[in-house]
Amino acid sequence: MTRFAVRRLLQMIPVLFFVSVIIFVLINLVPGDAARLFLGEEAPPDALAALRHELGLDRPLYVQYLRWVGGMLRGDFGHSFKDNRKVLTTVLQKVPVTGELTIAALAIAWTIAIPAGVVAAWRRRTAVDYSASAAALTGLSIPNFWLGIMLIYLFAVHLRWLPASGFVPLGQDPVLNLKTIVMPAFVLGIVLAAVVMRQLRSSMLEVLSADYVRTANAKGLGERVVLVRHALRNAVIPVITVMGIQMGTLFGGAVITETIFALPGLGRLTVESIYGRDYPMLEGVVMFSAFAVLAVNLVVDIVYSLIDPRIKLAGSGP
Numbered sequence: 662m663t664r665f666a667v668r669r670l671l672q673m674i675p676v677l678f679f680v681s682v683i684i685f686v687l688i689n690l691v692p693g694d695a696a697r698l699f700l701g702e703e704a705p706p707d708a709l710a711a712l713r714h715e716l717g718l719d720r721p722l723y724v725q726y727l728r729w730v731g732g733m734l735r736g737d738f739g740h741s742f743k744d745n746r747k748v749l750t751t752v753l754q755k756v757p758v759t760g761e762l763t764i765a766a767l768a769i770a771w772t773i774a775i776p777a778g779v780v781a782a783w784r785r786r787t788a789v790d791y792s793a794s795a796a797a798l799t800g801l802s803i804p805n806f807w808l809g810i811m812l813i814y815l816f817a818v819h820l821r822w823l824p825a826s827g828f829v830p831l832g833q834d835p836v837l838n839l840k841t842i843v844m845p846a847f848v849l850g851i852v853l854a855a856v857v858m859r860q861l862r863s864s865m866l867e868v869l870s871a872d873y874v875r876t877a878n879a880k881g882l883g884e885r886v887v888l889v890r891h892a893l894r895n896a897v898i899p900v901i902t903v904m905g906i907q908m909g910t911l912f913g914g915a916v917i918t919e920t921i922f923a924l925p926g927l928g929r930l931t932v933e934s935i936y937g938r939d940y941p942m943l944e945g946v947v948m949f950s951a952f953a954v955l956a957v958n959l960v961v962d963i964v965y966s967l968i969d970p971r972i973k974l975a976g977s978g979p
Contacts, residue, residue: 666959673955680951681733681944685726688940695742695938716742729944738948739941748945751930756949758828758926762849762919763911765842767904769850770857775897777854778861779888782869782896793858800855805914809848809921816844826923845922849914853907860903864896871895898965905961909954 696712697704713719717728732739738748781793817825823844829837868874869892877887912928919928927946934943 666963669959669962673952673959676955677948677951681730681948682726684944684947685722685729688943689722691938693938695940698938699742729941733948738945741942742939743937743942746942748941751942752927752945752949755925755927755930757830758924759912759915759919759928761831761842762846762915762924762926763908765846766849766853766911769846770853773850773854774857774861775893778858779865779893781858781862782865783884783888785866790862793862797855797858800851803851805848805852805917806921808851809845809918812844812848813921826921828924828926841922841924845918845924848918848921849911852914853904853911856907857900857903861896861900864899865892868892868896901961901965905958908957912950912954 694709695716696709696718700708700712710719717725720728729739736749738752740747741751777793777796781790784790813825816823823840824837828841831838874887874891877891882891915926915928916931917928918924919926920932923929927950931943931946933939934946
């Protein structure tokens with residue numbers, strides 16, 4: 662297990678390197694001048710040149726890239742062009758918001774998907790199965806931004822049950838924190854629930870036709886015991902892999918969701934950095950997000966092997 666974890670950590674290095682190259686190139690291909698954005702269109706050429714020199718934008722691209730990577734290796738992700746804040750400090754301040762949103766979305770997704778997937782597979786080709794499949798397809802088809810706007814209109818504007826936007830930390834007011842996080846978490850979770858439900862249904866159908874499940878039924882075990890102890894325990898294994906893959910999708914959805922609901926997380930910080938041409942901040946957010954996704958997938962692989970002892974991790978030893 663330790664050898665496998667070390668090996669995967671080493672494999673992250675080239676992945677993060679290619680991510681850094683891609684994000685650096687793409688950012689510098691975006692049209693526009695950060696110095697002119699900060700100083701205005703009427704700024705004199707001398708002032709623009711001085712600001713470009715101060716920000717390091719007048720250096721060759723390969724020099725800028727090497728300085729950026731060298732700083733990251735020392736734990737220095739640079740400073741924001743906008744307000745000179747430390748990038749790493751700012752990113753870490755935003756992590757709790759996005760982390761709470763992600764955990765809440767996962768909880769909602771699993772709460773909806775597991776019962777729906779199990780029941781749909783157990784009652785296959787019935788009205789229950791068709792209804793669950795139709796609901797999953799609807800969840801996949803609804804855009805995040807549209808669902809978010811509709812929830813704001815219904816629960817914030819019309820019913821006035823929940824705040825339309827903003828965020829209150831959990832430690833400050835747990836009740837108000839729940840009210841501010843429930844709608845954005847539902848927006849993210851409903852799409853993930855649809856993906857997990859379809860995957861779980863497919864996996865359950867395969868498991869329910871296995872010999873050991875038929876043997877359990879022949880022994881007269883109750884439906885609940887067969888479903889939970891014998892079928893679901895094995896059917897959920899592929900779903901865990903899907904959850905790891907969907908972490909990148911969750912972050913992509915958080916960019917839109919946090920913007921709609923004005924949550925001060927990594928997604929909103931990404932949007933603000935793009936509009937403000939804050940290159941160091943945007944690069945820092947993307948690199949941190951890439952590392953987080955890789956780390957989550959590593960944890961998923963380890964959990965995968967713990968749940969199913971038949972799986973032997975490559976390089977984990979005998």
